[in-house]
Amino acid sequence: MASTKEAKAKSKVPPLSDQEIQQNYSRMQTELQSIAQKIGELESEADEHGLVLNTLNDTLAEEPDRKCFRLIGGVLVERTVKDVVPALKLNRDNIVQAIKSLAEQYKTKEQTFDNFKRDYGIRPVRA
Numbered sequence: 001m002a003s004t005k006e007a008k009a010k011s012k013v014p015p016l017s018d019q020e021i022q023q024n025y026s027r028m029q030t031e032l033q034s035i036a037q038k039i040g041e042l043e044s045e046a047d048e049h050g051l052v053l054n055t056l057n058d059t060l061a062e063e064p065d066r067k068c069f070r071l072i073g074g075v076l077v078e079r080t081v082k083d084v085v086p087a088l089k090l091n092r093d094n095i096v097q098a099i100k101s102l103a104e105q106y107k108t109k110e111q112t113f114d115n116f117k118r119d120y121g122i123r124p125v126r127a
Helices: 002-012 018-062 081-119
Strands: 067-072 075-080
Touching (some): 018 081, 067 081, 075 081
Antiparallel strands (some): 067 075
């Protein structure tokens, strides 16, 4: 019975040449790596925003009108701490949201990749 189920499962898989299987495997692997890299970059950026916010929150309590500088599109702009803190919080929140979205995307693509490997009987080679 197990062989019947396997035969049915394999019949649903579209036939691909070895080259097509290898290309799809490489493409999926590259997509997963690029998403993971982007998540890492965004997490680093969110951490930096958090450090700056911690520093500015102390200043905000003591001197909200103290001037600070913010880099916007490659231009250094003078602002006050009370103006910069809300914008930084919003940016950090947006970055965290993007990380969550990319993490969901990663899980979906990872599941698709795992299904592809299972469907075509791909197993990693151990040296």
